[in-house]
Amino acid sequence: MMHQQIIVHSKNIIISLILLLSVPAYSQGFLKANGRLIVDSKGNKVILRGMGLGGWMLQEGYMFRLANMGQQYKIKSCIEEVAGPEYASKFYESWLTNHTRKIDVDSMAAWGFNSIRLPMHYQLFTLPVDLEPVAGQNTWLEKGFTLTDSLLKWCKANKMYLILDLHAAPGGQGNDLPISDRDPSKPSLWESKANQQKMIALWKKLAQRYANEPAIAGYDIINEPNWGFEKPEDKRGTEETKNEPLRQLMMDITKAIREVDKNHIVIIEGNGFGNNYRGIFPLWDQNMVLSFHKYGNFNNPSAIQNFLNLSQQYQVPLWMGESGENSNTWFTEAIRLAESNNIGWCWWQLKKIGINNPLEIKLTPSYQKLLDYWNGKSSKLPKNQAIAALDEFLDNIKLENTIYHKDVTDAMFRQINTQATLPFNRNIIGGNTTINAIDYDLGGQRSAYFDKDTASYQYTPGVKTIGNRGHAYRNDGVDIQADDNNYYVFSIEDGEWLQYTINVNSKGTYTVRFIVSSDAGKGTFSLILNNNRLPDSVAVTGSRGAKNWSTFELKNIKLPKGNNKIRVYADEGGFNLKAITFIKN
Numbered sequence: 001m002m003h004q005q006i007i008v009h010s011k012n013i014i015i016s017l018i019l020l021l022s023v024p025a026y027s028q029g030f031l032k033a034n035g036r037l038i039v040d041s042k043g044n045k046v047i048l049r050g051m052g053l054g055g056w057m058l059q060e061g062y063m064f065r066l067a068n069m070g071q072q073y074k075i076k077s078c079i080e081e082v083a084g085p086e087y088a089s090k091f092y093e094s095w096l097t098n099h100t101r102k103i104d105v106d107s108m109a110a111w112g113f114n115s116i117r118l119p120m121h122y123q124l125f126t127l128p129v130d131l132e133p134v135a136g137q138n139t140w141l142e143k144g145f146t147l148t149d150s151l152l153k154w155c156k157a158n159k160m161y162l163i164l165d166l167h168a169a170p171g172g173q174g175n176d177l178p179i180s181d182r183d184p185s186k187p188s189l190w191e192s193k194a195n196q197q198k199m200i201a202l203w204k205k206l207a208q209r210y211a212n213e214p215a216i217a218g219y220d221i222i223n224e225p226n227w228g229f230e231k232p233e234d235k236r237g238t239e240e241t242k243n244e245p246l247r248q249l250m251m252d253i254t255k256a257i258r259e260v261d262k263n264h265i266v267i268i269e270g271n272g273f274g275n276n277y278r279g280i281f282p283l284w285d286q287n288m289v290l291s292f293h294k295y296g297n298f299n300n301p302s303a304i305q306n307f308l309n310l311s312q313q314y315q316v317p318l319w320m321g322e323s324g325e326n327s328n329t330w331f332t333e334a335i336r337l338a339e340s341n342n343i344g345w346c347w348w349q350l351k352k353i354g355i356n357n358p359l360e361i362k363l364t365p366s367y368q369k370l371l372d373y374w375n376g377k378s379s380k381l382p383k384n385q386a387i388a389a390l391d392e393f394l395d396n397i398k399l400e401n402t403i404y405h406k407d408v409t410d411a412m413f414r415q416i417n418t419q420a421t422l423p424f425n426r427n428i429i430g431g432n433t434t435i436n437a438i439d440y441d442l443g444g445q446r447s448a449y450f451d452k453d454t455a456s457y458q459y460t461p462g463v464k465t466i467g468n469r470g471h472a473y474r475n476d477g478v479d480i481q482a483d484d485n486n487y488y489v490f491s492i493e494d495g496e497w498l499q500y501t502i503n504v505n506s507k508g509t510y511t512v513r514f515i516v517s518s519d520a521g522k523g524t525f526s527l528i529l530n531n532n533r534l535p536d537s538v539a540v541t542g543s544r545g546a547k548n549w550s551t552f553e554l555k556n557i558k559l560p561k562g563n564n565k566i567r568v569y570a571d572e573g574g575f576n577l578k579a580i581t582f583i584k585n
Helices: 011-020 072-083 085-099 102-111 142-157 193-210 244-260 301-314 328-340 365-374 383-396 406-412
Strands: 032-034 037-039 049-052 115-121 161-168 216-220 265-269 288-294 318-324 344-348 432-436 480-483 486-489 497-504 508-518 524-529 532-539 545-559 562-572 575-584
Touching: 049 161, 072 085, 072 365, 072 383, 085 383, 102 142, 115 142, 115 344, 142 161, 161 193, 193 216, 193 244, 244 265, 265 318, 288 301, 301 318, 301 328, 318 328, 328 344, 328 406, 365 383, 497 575, 524 545, 532 545, 562 575
Parallel strands: 049 115, 049 344, 115 161, 161 216, 216 265, 265 288, 288 318, 318 344
Antiparallel strands: 032 037, 432 575, 480 486, 486 575, 497 562, 508 545, 508 575, 524 532, 524 562
16 A cells, blocks of 8 residues: 555646745746845745755765665765676666656646755766866866756746755765765865865856856855864864854855856855854855754744844845755644744755655665665675666656655645645545545644654754654654555554544444554544544454454444544554444444
8 A cells, every 4th residue: 555646736736736825936037135035026025945856966875775875975886886887877877867857846846846956966067176187177067067957947847946055065065974975085175175166166157057047046055064173073063163164165155156146146054064153144245045954853933043033133034945854743833933934945855765755765675685785684686686676766766656745745835824634535435435544634733633742853852752653654743554565553642543534425324343453452442523522432452463453343323424524532542543444334
């Protein structure tokens, strides 16, 4: 069982999404910084609602269950080892072709996104310093520019903005190696003037090429620097007080951009992964935006107060340039927090292996065999099997072969403005109808479900929550576990509940059957029908073991014709729920 796959929604859905957006999404003129706001050419406030294309031009190992490798150059080396250098070269050509296509951009526009952040790897645009035929000169590679041109064309066709983001800078901009594909045996960006000069030259080249493109929203000139300039032991750069090398480099890049492009916003990021701005101010340009990245902390005003203070003090717009990697509840809360403060946002990322993005890349048995070998759990695969597994993986990164998580996009757009729920599937109740427990309504916490653990606060000391403990099927707080080719709700606690919207064909009396199991042989639940608790309840007895399923019934349930909302309420937790069947008496 898996989600239905949706490539692009119908024109009616697109129109309804556009009507939900309260501010202009796209205009023909250049975006500008105006006080604390980003505005269009007519002075209208623009809230950027974006998605980052992580994994396309730059692979990070965790996205593909390769966290043990980390950097892209290591992943490429492992592919060469199992499939040969010639195949590895072809693999990466196909990767760039398959990962992001017009269909991806069309879909993002249909879901409600009005902008895209492009994480660029500098090696697609120019050679590394140590490979330049003539020291100090720059060899320009057409591949990166061609890919960017295509993406820009697709964005313009969908009236979307494109933000260019230098994600992997020459030499690497920090001690977090995967985010910049950094080789620590070579000089970093901060240890090499040649790397810095190449970065400045690249931004000038990009600005020259796109100077007259209003669909480019801005230049995000350096992604998440994390470096201790004053104290090398400050690996993340969070304790830095001056940030002098970072400020100087960003000033030099801005100067080079302005020599050829006076139109576009320059977006800056502080040290400490875009969050430490000590020493960066005052600003050096009139058309700048301050970006911050937000992960795994609470979604209350105090979480972003430092940035709000900077915005107020220096009259500069804010942009939450990266966020995500959490539950739907956290997504909705974070976006509401940003937009209530006139802050645009960009999520990370469109697709990977896992449930907390719009698109999930399937984890297939053949690819798992490769992972087992690369993780030291099995012997090396024959070359032909390795190539077949990688070919299948290349096919699976195409949008139409991924799993679309409509619960994620629903949480990011519709749920921002309403607590109303929608049916996850069309639950037409006839004579004998079964609903899978995992297909509870689309909606937020306390609207479609109630769960005591709804998000991950991995960067909040003392808080050890996860959200969906099974990391399967949906990205809400509800705990969902895989069971062969099916899924079920598990770890149900006291007071938790799930809501299902059903459409009853014919009013009458029904028997409602539940497929339930219990690890400890305990649990009691009852039904709430259209906000009225029914008198009878079900005690889960005689059922032990997560997959030792038993059937329990509630009889003589009167259902009126039309839409009804039914909640399964856990009076006492400790049980698992797989399915609900409605049988007309």
